[in-house]
Amino acid sequence: xxxxxxxxxxxxxxxxxxxxxxxxxxxxxxxxxxxxxxxxxxxxxxxxxxxxxxxxxxxxxxxxxxxxxxxxxxxxxxxxxxxxxxxxxxxxxxxxxxxxxxxxxxxxxxxxxxxxxxxxxxxxxxxxxxxxxxxxxxxxxxxxxxxxxxxxxxxxxxxxxxxxxxxxxxxxxxxxxxxxxxxxxxxxxxxxxxxxxxxxxxxxxxxxxxxxxxxxxx
Numbered sequence: 001x002x003x004x005x006x007x008x009x010x011x012x013x014x015x016x017x018x019x020x021x022x023x024x025x026x027x028x029x030x031x032x033x034x035x036x037x038x039x040x041x042x043x044x045x046x047x048x049x050x051x052x053x054x055x056x057x058x059x060x061x062x063x064x065x066x067x068x069x070x071x072x073x074x075x076x077x078x079x080x081x082x083x084x085x086x087x088x089x090x091x092x093x094x095x096x097x098x099x100x101x102x103x104x105x106x107x108x109x110x111x112x113x114x115x116x117x118x119x120x121x122x123x124x125x126x127x128x129x130x131x132x133x134x135x136x137x138x139x140x141x142x143x144x145x146x147x148x149x150x151x152x153x154x155x156x157x158x159x160x161x162x163x164x165x166x167x168x169x170x171x172x173x174x175x176x177x178x179x180x181x182x183x184x185x186x187x188x189x190x191x192x193x194x195x196x197x198x199x200x201x202x203x204x205x206x207x208x209x210x211x212x213x214x215x216x217x218x
Contacts, residue, residue: 003030005038010193011045011186012038018051023103024059028077029100035084045189046088048111049095049182055121056104078103079137079215084112087204087212088139089197093184098173102126105154106138109145109171115185118168118175122160129158137215144211146171 011080014034021027038046041080050056052114064074085092085107089147094100094108096116116123126143127134134142134155141153150169151209163175176184205212 001079002025003034003171005034007038007041007043007199008186009190010043011047011189012037012041012043012110013047013049013182014185016048016050016056019039020054021050021056022063023056023058024060024063025074025077025083029062030082031081032084034087037108039065039090039188043090044193044195045093046090047093047095047182047185047189048085048107049185050097052098052178053121054098054104055094055096055100058102058104058106075135076218079218080134082110082138082141083215086208087201089201089204091192091200092188093185095182096123097178097181098120098171099116100124103138106141109142113185113188114172115174115176115181115188116163116172117178117181118163119164119178122162123154123166123171124158124160125154126158128156131152137211140211140214144208 006013009054059078064071092111093113093115094111095109096114098117098121100108103151105125106125143156146154147170150171153169161171163168168174174184
């Protein structure tokens with residue numbers, strides 16, 4: 001399993017791996033299992049991070065091309081992970097250490113907060129350029145997390161946002177040097193430790209209930 005978990009004072013740090021971290025079914029299972037384990041072990045917050053070049057390049061189009069008959073099932077699995085992160089019962093932050101493209105960018109958006117590497121890596125929703133219209137659930141997620149101006153700039157142009165650009169648009173909450181992206185995400189969550197899980201989950205489900213419903217409608 002390329003996905004690994006370490007713990008920093010009740011903050012689980014989920015490392016997605018050092019490859020492109022595309023959403024193969026096995027990858028999705030590994031992430032879900034790691035989150036299950038972290039919560040069972042008492043984690044009070046979750047940071048997702050990855051290797052230096054990629055955070056995640058999103059959908060595994062090679063797998064999908066070889067299993068086209070399982071398309072709806074696969075999209076449902078991806079949407080399930082996005083919904084889970086969006087409404088997770090502990091505070092979450094994405095340490096975007098490298099490229100976040102397509103569904104990988106959506107995974108980052110599903111977190112409560114985002115820290116992005118300042119000098120390298122892009123946040124990009126390339127769907128308009130690869131001729132894949134957004135599923136209504138994915139569009140709902142993006143629009144729930146971004147301002148209208150940022151949503152238009154990212155969804156309709158295929159623009160690649162570097163760290164400073166993404167911060168200026170409010171796509172990420174802060175930027176950091178390569179060696180400090182993950183630690184900055186951890187420190188961002190540290191003051192939030194100890195939130196009641198049931199209360200936080202209820203608040204997030206109220207905030208994002210329409211997004212969850214849209215993602216469930218595969």
